Amino acid sequence: MVRWQKPNEGLILPCHFIPIAEKSDLIVKIGEWVLRETCRQGRQWLDAGLPPIRLAVNISSKQLKTIDLNALLNAVLNYTGFPSELLGLELTESNLMEHDTKTISILNSLRTLGVQLAIDNFGTGYSSLAYLKHFSVDILKIDRSFISDIPHNQDDMEIASTILAMEYILGFKVLAGRR
Numbered sequence: 001m002v003r004w005q006k007p008n009e010g011l012i013l014p015c016h017f018i019p020i021a022e023k024s025d026l027i028v029k030i031g032e033w034v035l036r037e038t039c040r041q042g043r044q045w046l047d048a049g050l051p052p053i054r055l056a057v058n059i060s061s062k063q064l065k066t067i068d069l070n071a072l073l074n075a076v077l078n079y080t081g082f083p084s085e086l087l088g089l090e091l092t093e094s095n096l097m098e099h100d101t102k103t104i105s106i107l108n109s110l111r112t113l114g115v116q117l118a119i120d121n122f123g124t125g126y127s128s129l130a131y132l133k134h135f136s137v138d139i140l141k142i143d144r145s146f147i148s149d150i151p152h153n154q155d156d157m158e159i160a161s162t163i164l165a166m167e168y169i170l171g172f173k174v175l176a177g178r179r
Contacts, residue, residue, distance in 0.1 A: 002034050027060045028067060034058075035072065039082035046082075054116065056088035064091070064102075070109045077113070084114035090141070092121045107136045118175070122163070140167050141175040 004012040021027040035057050042055045063069055077084050089110060091103075107117055118139035142163055149156045167174045 002030065022060060022062065025062065025066070027062050031057075031060050031063045032067075032072060036076050036080070039076050039080040039087065042086060043080045043082045052083070052086055054086050054088050056090050056118065058090045058092075058120065061092075064106060069106055070113070073110065073113060073115065085116070088116040088118055088139070090118045090120040093119050104136070111136050137172070139173045139175055 002014060002018075004014075004017050006012055018027070021030055038055050038057050042053075046052060059069065073084075073089075076082075077087070110117060116139065117137040118141055119137050120141045121143040122140040140163075142160060146156055146160050146163065150160060151157060164174055
């Protein structure tokens with residue numbers, strides 16, 4: 001997750017500036033920059049001989065709506081030389097629900113490039129679970145609200161266990177953790 005370093009104020013967390021950027025077109029420029037810098041840094045680490053690791057970038061709803069994400073990703077990967085199979089793109093569950101048919105097409109085209117796709121904040125959307133069979137994703141990231149009180153909250157433990165069982169049966173990789 002990107003952070004903003006302001007000279008006089010220090011490190012600004014994303015929860016303080018991303019919502020403002022989302023309301024404007026600035027989020028599209030920030031997203032492009034983050035994607036480019038992530039792939040550039042990943043390539044630099046590989047060239048330095050470090051072991052390959054998957055790097056993930058969050059994709060905003062505005063990016064899905066306003067730009068050709070496939071073309072941008074192709075251009076960035078070609079320019080940086082970063083391997084597509086080491087890149088993950090994360091979309092929030094609510095972003096996916098806003099787009100449906102268009103999003104399915106976008107995700108399918110991104111998958112052909114070899115990137116890994118993840119649904120972030122899984123379990124917080126207002127959608128039916130039926131959409132899981134339509135979206136071409138690899139990873140479901142359980143929202144931290146379901147795991148932050150484990151092992152102290154029995155309800156959270158049961159919800160997380162149920163999500164894990166469902167994801168396992170459906171063949172998804174699962175991530176859960178605190179930020």
